[in-house]
Amino acid sequence: MxxxxxxxxxxxxxxxxxxxxxxxxxxxxxxPPPAEAPNTAAAEATPTAEAPAPAQKVSQTPIAVGEAEISLPKPLPVKATLTQCLQDRRSIRSYTDQMISLEQLSALLWSGNGINREDGKRTAPSARNLQSVSLFVAFEKATYRYDHVAHKLIRVAEGDLRPVKAAPVELIVTSSFADNEVIQGIDSGVVSQNIALYCAAEGLATVIRMMRGDQSELQKSLGIEPTNRPLFNMAVGYEAK
Ligand SMILES: Cc1cc2nc3c(=O)[nH]c(=O)nc-3n(C[C@H](O)[C@H](O)[C@H](O)COP(=O)(O)O)c2cc1C
Incomplete structure (x- = not known):
């Protein structure tokens, strides 16, 4: 006993x-178990858990639109809580001409669909981890593809490909998931919510708009296969009040 x-x-x-x-x-x-394929670019691009000290001034570097490549700085963590972001998220359709900064663009793209782990997986889930979604950033002067591995922008077209010319930045979201529109929609939808929540955190305005009709000209301009479908665009900028 x-x-x-x-x-x-x-x-x-x-x-x-x-x-x-x-x-x-x-x-x-x-x-933790060893990662299958260490990805140093991902480690570079992943924000550190600690937010910058309140007194620290965050740089507002202009985006060098027109350059063949644009390197993105390491994304900074946002200060807003998730609850605040969810509270503030909404669609905004009137924009000023004010351009967002390079720092904001970097964190926006990383939040949307950047690499967040050493094994190369992303901030957004994807069916069968096929990572079917690509992000293109359209400005008035040129359009870029987001290279998530190197965390940089690569120019794919000159001129104005913005589907709606209301905001200084338009993200074009494509999915290459073969023949399954439901999965294309889900893969890209989760990316769009990441972007919307980042915008809410930063006080940026955004709205998602479906791409309708024949997109073959746009696909050619973006240099993507006919199977890689432009599904929607997201304006990004500052609200005109
Ligand atoms: C798949 C999808 C397609 C949308 N397409 C458009 C569109 O073409 N034009 C537009 O102004 N808003 C569009 N929206 C935004 C919705 O109108 C908006 O989310 C809805 O009115 C609710 O408002 P909220 O986002 O402020 O909550 C779309 C939203 C989704 C999820």
């Missing part, structure tokens, strides 16, 4: 100790 009580007390102590502190209990592995 004494042996039984003593055993029960020992088990109780063990459980309490594990709950109080991060412990080295055998059932809780301390070391």
């Amino acid at each position: 004494i042996k039984k009580i003593s055993l029960m007390l020992s088990i109780g102590f063990f459980i309490t100790a594990c709950q109080a502190e991060p412990c080295n209990c055998p059932q809780q592995p301390v070391t």
Whole structure:
């Protein structure tokens, strides 16, 4: 009997100790399993958990629209809480001419569909991890493809491909998921919500608009296959009040 009580007390102590502190209990592995393919670009692009100190001034670098490539700085963490972002998200359809900064564009694209893990997976889930969604950034002067691996923009076209010319930036969202419109919609929809929540966090305005009709000219201009479908665009800028 004494042996039984003593055993029960020992088990109780063990459980309490594990709950109080991060412990080295055998059932809780301390070391994460090794990543399959370390991705240093992803580590570079992933924001650190800590937000910048309140006094720190965040740079507002202009975007060098027209350059063949635009390197994106490491995205900064947002200060808003998720609850605040959800509270503030809404569609906005009137924009000023004010351009967003390079820092905002960097964090916007990373939030939308950047790499967030060493194995190359992304901030948005995708069916069968096929990562079917591509993001294009259309400005008045040129359009770029977001290279999520190198976290940079690569110019694909000169001139104005913005589907709606109301905001200084229009994201064009495509999906290459073969022959399955439902999955195309879901893969791209989760990316759009990431973008919308980032905009809410930063006080930026956005609205999602479906791309209708024949998109073959746009596909040619973007340099994508006919199977890679432009599904919708998202204006990004500042609200005109
Ligand atoms: C798939 C989808 C397509 C949309 N297409 C358009 C559109 O073509 N034009 C537009 O002004 N808004 C469009 N919207 C925005 C909706 O009108 C908007 O989300 C809705 O009115 C609710 O308003 P809220 O986003 O402010 O909550 C679309 C939204 C979704 C999810």
